[in-house]
Amino acid sequence: MNTELFYEQLKEIAAIQGTPGQEMHVVKALADRFRMVADEVEVDHMGNLYAVIEGTKPGPKMMVSAHSDEIGCVVRDIDDRGFLKVERTGGVIESLLIGRKVNVNGHFGVVGVKAGHLQTAEERGKVPAMGELYVDVGAVSREEVTEMGIEVGSPVSYISAIEKFTNENLICGKAVDNRSCCVLLLQLFEELSRNRHFAGTVVGVVAVQEEVGLRGAKVATYNVNPDFAIVLDTIPCADTPDSVNSGYPVAIGNGPVIPALAGGAVRGNLMSPQVKKLLTRYAKEQDVPYQMAVMSGATTDLAAVHLEREGVLAGAITFARRYSHSPVEVADLRDFEAGYRLLKRVVTDAENWGDLGFLPEEA
Structure with a gap:
């Protein structure tokens, strides 16, 4: 090989x-x-x-x-402000989604995270459920999201390129x-x-x-x-x-x-x-x-x-x-x-x- x-x-x-x-x-x-x-x-x-x-x-x-x-997600819903709700496809883990960069049907997005300044002590120790998570693609309305070609059922996946460690036998991504x-x-x-x-x-x-x-x-x-x-x-x-x-x-x-x-x-x-x-x-x-x-x-x-x-x-x-x-x-x-x-x-x-x-x- x-x-x-x-x-x-x-x-x-x-x-x-x-x-x-x-x-x-x-x-x-x-x-x-x-x-x-x-x-x-x-x-x-x-x-x-x-x-x-x-x-x-x-x-x-x-x-x-x-x-x-x-593994990934699909868009489940789009709200009036252009934020996306998602559902998992495969073994996606909620704790690994928070704050991640994602690809939404070819568009850059991020999985939202509540600002630490606004979180209660209880919230800081809790992982949000899938239904509470949302994706931000930089849009301001449902119509703008639709114009981007994003709709219910559109795929969502991690953005994380394959790279090598200093030990070049090991790869990650x-x-x-x-x-x-x-x-x-x-x-x-x-x-x-x-x-x-x-x-x-x-x-x-x-x-x-x-x-x-x-x-x-x-x-x-x-x-x-x-x-x-x-x-x-x-x-x-x-x-x-x-x-x-x-x-x-x-x-x-x-x-x-x-x-x-x-x-x-x-x-x-x-x-x-x-x-x-x-x-x-x-x-x-x-x-x-x-x-x-x-x-x-x-x-x-x-x-x-x-x-x-x-x-x-x-x-x-x-x-x-x-x-x-x-x-x-x-x-x-x-x-x-x-x-x-x-x-x-x-x-x-x-x-x-x-x-x-x-x-x-x-x-």
Whole structure:
């Protein structure tokens, strides 16, 4: 993986507004890039992007997916003075909205905050509910807001560019979840287009509306009907002072995370033993550091993918991020590089996977 190219592409793609159901600008930018390296590129009515590349040998149809949407809000109401009320789409946290710069359908805005001089002691220790928050776009009337092209249902997202720390392995910004994996998928296609000596067909999917219920992945998996699937996503970690004793030992910088369990009892995924064995085998062969995790409080599109049609043999390669669902998500470029090596090896060595049946082989 070209780490510097990955970083530059991520800065561009993460900066584009793309909240759930409003991913069209992100999808357009990615589609333009995938068309340069894929045999076919399509976008369905829902907004899912499909990029196809054929290997030189017969083999399975492999789906590799990442979701395009970021957490955000939509405009719920516009008052007579031009202030906006909003409703969340995805895991937006009220305390992280207050006083933030936001993008409202392409226009600059700020989430209002009552002046500290006017707050009571009780108000200073309280986080306003979503219904109490408002966005200021610099307008003085409902009519002016409407003339700006802002209406009920317009998207609202953080303004927070991807940047590097002094430690240049670490990046920070909005939409690391999950534009980072969209870019990882793009880099995979760029490399496959230069070397097609693999078996089968790879279908890259950029799925919409993951943050509001894994919706795009359900439609996309039914459409692709793959023999095997890998979901790429970022997941929360627990390596900061406020979470280090949580019993969830996942950290940035320790390699990609392979979730043995993700999500709750009803909506989640238990990674099949044969897929777990496949991923860990290739990680060891490629000397890729990895972390096994049980993450009952978080899930990925895999929860939807593996249940389509007759059931899909599938797994996930994920990447730890600090400060999940915030405008300052932090990740380690070295994790993505390691995860990319694992992903590439799995995808390009399908002819040597061996038996992936559920029942154990006879002794």
